[in-house]
Amino acid sequence: MWGDGMLKAYIASVEMLKIDRHYDKSYVDMALEVIDAVLNGVGLTPSELDYIIVSTAFNSLLTHQVGSSYILAQYLGVKNVNVASVEAGEASGAAALDYAASLVKSGKASKVLVVGFEKMSEYPSWIVNREYSKILNYMVEGIKGVTPPDYAAIIMKEYMSKYNVTREDVFKWSVKMHENASKNPYAQLPFKISKDSYVKSLVMSDPITMHDSFPVGDGAAAALIVGDGFTNNAPKELVELVDVESSVNLPLYLREDLTVFEATAKSLSKLTSKHRVSVTKDMALNVYDTYNIYGLITLESLGVAERGKAHEVIDEMPYLNVGGGLKARGHPVGATPLYQLGELYKLMTEGFAGMKYDGEYGIIHSMSGPDNTSWLVLLRRCVR
Amino acid sequence: MKHSISIFWRDRENHYKLLITKCRNCGKSSYPKLKRCPYCGSTNVEVVESKGRGTLVNYTITYFRVDGSEAMLPKVIGLVKLDEGVKVPAEIVDVPDLSSLKPGLEVEAVLRKYSSDDPHGLIYYGLKFIPSIIKKQ
Numbered sequence: 001m002w003g004d005g006m007l008k009a010y011i012a013s014v015e016m017l018k019i020d021r022h023y024d025k026s027y028v029d030m031a032l033e034v035i036d037a038v039l040n041g042v043g044l045t046p047s048e049l050d051y052i053i054v055s056t057a058f059n060s061l062l063t064h065q066v067g068s069s070y071i072l073a074q075y076l077g078v079k080n081v082n083v084a085s086v087e088a089g090e091a092s093g094a095a096a097l098d099y100a101a102s103l104v105k106s107g108k109a110s111k112v113l114v115v116g117f118e119k120m121s122e123y124p125s126w127i128v129n130r131e132y133s134k135i136l137n138y139m140v141e142g143i144k145g146v147t148p149p150d151y152a153a154i155i156m157k158e159y160m161s162k163y164n165v166t167r168e169d170v171f172k173w174s175v176k177m178h179e180n181a182s183k184n185p186y187a188q189l190p191f192k193i194s195k196d197s198y199v200k201s202l203v204m205s206d207p208i209t210m211h212d213s214f215p216v217g218d219g220a221a222a223a224l225i226v227g228d229g230f231t232n233n234a235p236k237e238l239v240e241l242v243d244v245e246s247s248v249n250l251p252l253y254l255r256e257d258l259t260v261f262e263a264t265a266k267s268l269s270k271l272t273s274k275h276r277v278s279v280t281k282d283m284a285l286n287v288y289d290t291y292n293i294y295g296l297i298t299l300e301s302l303g304v305a306e307r308g309k310a311h312e313v314i315d316e317m318p319y320l321n322v323g324g325g326l327k328a329r330g331h332p333v334g335a336t337p338l339y340q341l342g343e344l345y346k347l348m349t350e351g352f353a354g355m356k357y358d359g360e361y362g363i364i365h366s367m368s369g370p371d372n373t374s375w376l377v378l379l380r381r382c383v384r
Numbered sequence: 385m386k387h388s389i390s391i392f393w394r395d396r397e398n399h400y401k402l403l404i405t406k407c408r409n410c411g412k413s414s415y416p417k418l419k420r421c422p423y424c425g426s427t428n429v430e431v432v433e434s435k436g437r438g439t440l441v442n443y444t445i446t447y448f449r450v451d452g453s454e455a456m457l458p459k460v461i462g463l464v465k466l467d468e469g470v471k472v473p474a475e476i477v478d479v480p481d482l483s484s485l486k487p488g489l490e491v492e493a494v495l496r497k498y499s500s501d502d503p504h505g506l507i508y509y510g511l512k513f514i515p516s517i518i519k520k521q
């Protein structure tokens with residue numbers, strides 16, 4: 001055991017499926033594909049796992065399946081395993097990583113498999129839109145027909161007028177994300193877009209267009225989180241899952257300032273009070289950008305940029321959303337934080353999208369809705 | 385969208401009236417009728433009814449479909465700041481000219497149809513907002 005005597009949690013492997021509309025694959029097919037890839041990669045059999053933790057937000061709404069964690073265990077042919085699903089809206093995957101890290105750090109488990117998936121293409125888009133909108137408060141917002149892109153639009157308009165930021169400035173985010181995704185083999189939209197492509201893009205909630213928002217797609221990703229014992233024959237470069245912190249914000253309509261994410265800021269202060277880490281421009285950072293404006297506000301709320309200035313710093317951030325973000329990599333909701341983890345893990349070890357990150361820390365930011373709950377996952381490189 | 389009759393009925397006060405929760409502990413007001421102040425968590429609250437008038441904070445013209453029909457699109461969704469100082473999310477209707485929408489526009493609450501369980505089901509009603517100028521005409 002290393003360090004101060006507390007148990008530590010490490011990432012042994014992360015595997016991802018290319019995000020797409022996988023009409024030929026069920027959620028079971030997708031999940032088993034990435035689980036098999038993880039297990040084969042590290043030489044484990046399913047029966048050697050202590051836990052299987054599932055992250056999915058919409059599986060019960062979109063595939064009629066509750067309890068997918070034990071369904072998957074049944075398909076894997078394992079009985080002597082603990083299983084559960086974790087749900088925190090769009091941040092479910094971050095909560096699942098928190099659960100896994102806590103199990104390993106407490107010593108209760110040493111081999112925890114986290115699998116995130118979402119099957120978003122089983123229904124026409126209006127049904128998917130309707131179910132996705134349930135991330136907001138159904139009783140207050142949903143029942144009135146208020147949807148997530150409506151809020152993104154209102155936030156973008158408030159932000160542009162408050163900070164005198166132009167539409168083109170906000171759109172720089174989308175352009176950068178598509179450029180990054182063009183080098184990501186798992187991305188749903190691996191192509192570049194021009195700096196004015198929003199002009200001809202379909203309007204969702206004005207000014208939010210399809211090019212300001214994430215695409216709807218299916219995906220699955222799995223990670224194996226292990227304790228010290230398993231790391232003996234691991235490669236030289238290890239990534240530690242140091243900590244996970246989260247907070248809750250007021251619903252948007254009760255906020256004084258619509259252009260800052262206070263739960264994101266609060267989570268960061270919880271993390272930095274425990275660990276000597278601050279977010280810098282040269283850090284490996286993977287943030288939620290369900291809409292480009294949310295990416296910009298997140299950077300400001302994490303203290304990387306001044307309020308209203310994030311669009312000026314994104315080109316100075318070489319390790320920002322290297323996979324293309326939700327915008328262009330895609331957002332198979334329950335799996336998205338696992339994709340973020342996979343991108344950072346590879347970036348910190350073997351390299352990802354033609355880059356290698358040599359810094360000590362990496363941070364994943366995940367949230368549900370406009371910062372209704374926001375989560376941060378702290379990763380640290382350990383060289384043996 | 386199909387709603388549950390009992391879910392809707394149970395919360396009917398909040399659909400038919402604009403209720404504001406005033407906190408005696410921290411002094412803040414919130415929306416809708418709540419048992420606990422969302423700002424400080426205190427249960428020392430009183431519920432008052434808004435006069436139903438306010439101004440538009442901001443809005444969007446939306447084409448985002450959440451039901452099978454496109455007949456109602458586009459819709460205007462806005463945040464309204466009530467004269468009592470509380471913001472509420474709502475649909476804005478009866479806007480004769482979409483270009484007349486702007487932050488600061490005076491609006492007031494009206495009872496309108498939210499949705500129905502087609503073709504022979506229940507019709508759900510609730511509050512929306514209209515530009516005040518419409519009512520004055």
Ligand SMILES: [Zn+2]
Pocket residue numbers: 407408409410411412421422423424425426
């Ligand atoms: Zn209070």
